[in-house]
Amino acid sequence: MSKVLVIAEHLDGRLNAATARTVSAALALAPESIDIAVLAADPAAVAAQAAQIAGVGRVLAVAHPANAQPVAQVLGPQVAALAAGYSHVFGPSTTFGKDLMPVVAALLGVNQVSDLMTVEGEHTFRRPIYAGNAIVTLEAPADRTVVATVRTASWPQAAGGGNATVEAAQVEATVPTHTRHLGLVAGQSDRPDLQSARRVVSGGRGVGSEENFRIVYALADKLGAAVGASRAAVDAGYCPNEMQVGQTGKIIAPELYLAIGISGAIQHLTGIKDAGTIVAINKDADAAIFEVADIGLVGDLFAVLPELEAALG
Amino acid sequence: MKILVAYKRVVDYNVRIQVKPDGSGVVTEGVKLSPNPFDEIALEEALRLRDKGIASEVVVATIAPADAQAHLRNGLAMGANRAIHVVADGPVQPLAAARTLLKLVEKEQPDLVILGKQAIDDDANQTGQMLATLWGRPQATFASKVDIADGKATVVREVDAGLETLEVDLPAVVTTDLRLNEPRFIKLPDIMKAKSKPLETLALADLGVDAGPELKTTAYAPPPGRGRGMMVKDAAELVATLKARGLL
Numbered sequence: 001m002s003k004v005l006v007i008a009e010h011l012d013g014r015l016n017a018a019t020a021r022t023v024s025a026a027l028a029l030a031p032e033s034i035d036i037a038v039l040a041a042d043p044a045a046v047a048a049q050a051a052q053i054a055g056v057g058r059v060l061a062v063a064h065p066a067n068a069q070p071v072a073q074v075l076g077p078q079v080a081a082l083a084a085g086y087s088h089v090f091g092p093s094t095t096f097g098k099d100l101m102p103v104v105a106a107l108l109g110v111n112q113v114s115d116l117m118t119v120e121g122e123h124t125f126r127r128p129i130y131a132g133n134a135i136v137t138l139e140a141p142a143d144r145t146v147v148a149t150v151r152t153a154s155w156p157q158a159a160g161g162g163n164a165t166v167e168a169a170q171v172e173a174t175v176p177t178h179t180r181h182l183g184l185v186a187g188q189s190d191r192p193d194l195q196s197a198r199r200v201v202s203g204g205r206g207v208g209s210e211e212n213f214r215i216v217y218a219l220a221d222k223l224g225a226a227v228g229a230s231r232a233a234v235d236a237g238y239c240p241n242e243m244q245v246g247q248t249g250k251i252i253a254p255e256l257y258l259a260i261g262i263s264g265a266i267q268h269l270t271g272i273k274d275a276g277t278i279v280a281i282n283k284d285a286d287a288a289i290f291e292v293a294d295i296g297l298v299g300d301l302f303a304v305l306p307e308l309e310a311a312l313g
Numbered sequence: 314m315k316i317l318v319a320y321k322r323v324v325d326y327n328v329r330i331q332v333k334p335d336g337s338g339v340v341t342e343g344v345k346l347s348p349n350p351f352d353e354i355a356l357e358e359a360l361r362l363r364d365k366g367i368a369s370e371v372v373v374a375t376i377a378p379a380d381a382q383a384h385l386r387n388g389l390a391m392g393a394n395r396a397i398h399v400v401a402d403g404p405v406q407p408l409a410a411a412r413t414l415l416k417l418v419e420k421e422q423p424d425l426v427i428l429g430k431q432a433i434d435d436d437a438n439q440t441g442q443m444l445a446t447l448w449g450r451p452q453a454t455f456a457s458k459v460d461i462a463d464g465k466a467t468v469v470r471e472v473d474a475g476l477e478t479l480e481v482d483l484p485a486v487v488t489t490d491l492r493l494n495e496p497r498f499i500k501l502p503d504i505m506k507a508k509s510k511p512l513e514t515l516a517l518a519d520l521g522v523d524a525g526p527e528l529k530t531t532a533y534a535p536p537p538g539r540g541r542g543m544m545v546k547d548a549a550e551l552v553a554t555l556k557a558r559g560l561l
């Protein structure tokens with residue numbers, strides 16, 4: 001039977017929703033136990049939140065001043081030390097998990113299962129390759145620890161209402177001093193979080209400028225939606241990098257996705273495959289986005305968006 | 314200072330990958346191969362550091378079958394000083410790639426190794442992190458800005474929350490994100506010049522790399538399709554349709 005260690009992601013004392021999604025993937029193993037590791041300078045608050053995720057047995061709180069910021073080469077040796085006795089170590093496939101989990105895999109001498117989509121068995125998983133154009137079934141060696149990042153868009157958040165025990169954990173690991181965290185410039189966040197929002201409105205190159213992007217924000221606010229963007233829109237400086245949706249940006253699964261002035265390149269589509277309903281607004285009737293859109297509207301976004309806002313009342 | 318760039322050959326990003334009908338793999342016969350886009354960005358960054366006088370030598374390395382020489386010539390034409398071709402018959406998984414790159418690091422003693430954040434074929438996003446770990450050196454992944462001074466690299470990283478800045482001691486491993494730079498185009502005279510640049514060939518088997526336990530791929534499937542839906546004529550009909558479906 002599997003014993004799973006899930007690595008919590010958190011920022012400013014708050015547990016990230018990606019952690020509960022990762023627990024869902026762990027639950028799919030029908031394991032003997034699931035523990036969560038919280039590494040922080042002062043893990044108490046985050047550990048208490050993690051203890052509420054249903055299905056979790058223990059929360060291991062690892063306090064260390066060096067854990068104040070998520071530096072992968074600092075956290076990695078500690079996670080690898082904690083991994084002893086576990087059959088699986090899972091982290092979210094966010095930039096945090098993508099940075100950290102391969103460090104753990106290298107220390108444990110295994111290849112990482114990246115972007116785990118489905119669990120087929122204790123050591124059998126499915127994951128996307130080639131920007132999601134193919135899905136492979138992988139078998140990890142049964143006699144080694146499985147280290148994986150979990151594709152959060154493929155998994156719902158595990159329920160709350162749990163009551164795990166919180167234990168202070170001591171780890172024997174040498175923490176390197178070669179890396180200094182100088183700062184994080186976070187985007188302003190009075191809108192819903194892109195990765196967990198039920199509705200997302202994204203703008204592409206067709207929006208034309210940073211200035212014009214205001215109409216995308218306005219529509220999003222009307223819908224209570226998060227705002228995303230294509231790579232072209234980010235590259236052109238219309239909006240910040242953390243808004244990029246796609247193969248190399250965020251992979252999201254909102255109930256409703258509106259693509260505004262986005263052509264539908266494969267690298268963008270791979271980020272929205274799991275969306276419930278895709279709506280596309282594009283002036284080019286032949287745009288690839290219409291091949292995957294559930295509802296399409298051919299028209300000039302500068303005419304359609306104000307009408308749409310008005311129709312929404 | 315010397316920079317080592319990991320430069321993988323992959324199926325070109327414009328190719329629409331098809332899964333073989335029998336699920337045994339994807340169709341790679343006759344498809345266009347290109348440098349991994351993130352590795353072109355890695356090479357461009359190294360070349361810019363050399364242009365600025367910060368780096369003195371840029372070495373590109375690939376682990377690939379014997380027919381990848383033209384791929385490395387491409388990197389030399391872009392401007393690398395030398396190339397190393399580790400000849401491997403089949404594909405290597407990230408752990409084996411990282412262990413192989415570590416052998417090259419031990420041999421070349423670079424001050425900086427730049428890799429792509431992910432290869433767009435396996436989309437694994439792990440080789441750079443593994444190399445840093447095995448080497449016992451810092452990593453700065455998903456870089457969108459790199460500054461080198463006084464034996465340190467200051468790297469701005471694209472993370473989910475925004476932009477994070479790390480300062481790392483050299484030698485270090487950096488992996489590239491899309492907005493680090495825009496790779497230059499190769500000019501015809503550079504292709505001629507590249508023909509006489511040094512290209513060293515090593516056999517993977519001679520490096521003494523243990524590939525480690527591998528992940529076995531047992532099946533390939535096309536992704537679940539999303540068909541073409543309906544078209545609406547205007548904003549009013551769009552709102553009505555969304556309401557009818559309970560989405561508003």
Ligand SMILES: Cc1cc2nc3c(=O)[nH]c(=O)nc-3n(C[C@H](O)[C@H](O)[C@H](O)COP(=O)(O)OP(=O)(O)OC[C@H]3O[C@@H](n4cnc5c(N)ncnc54)[C@H](O)[C@@H]3O)c2cc1C
Pocket residue numbers: 203204205206207229230231232233244245246247248249250260261262263264265266267268271281282283284287299300301302326350351433
């Ligand atoms: C390695 C790699 C990774 C990548 N990763 C990503 C990724 O993660 N995410 C991503 O999005 N892309 C990614 N890309 C880029 C991708 O290939 C496309 O270039 C990009 O998605 C195009 O963005 P776009 O649709 O906004 O721009 P375009 O393709 O230029 O499309 C603009 C669209 O706007 C429409 N339009 C213009 N004006 C109007 C108007 N007034 N009204 C209505 N419609 C209008 C046009 O008809 C057109 O369809 C990646 C590429 C590479 C090589």
Ligand SMILES: Nc1ncnc2c1ncn2[C@@H]1O[C@H](COP(=O)(O)O)[C@@H](O)[C@H]1O
Pocket residue numbers: 319320321322349351352374375376377405407410427428429430431432433435436437438439440441
């Ligand atoms: N066979 C290889 N040859 C050269 N570089 C490689 C190879 N495999 C991986 N890399 C490097 O590691 C990066 C990340 O690859 P991956 O971990 O497979 O997504 C790539 O962008 C390359 O820079």
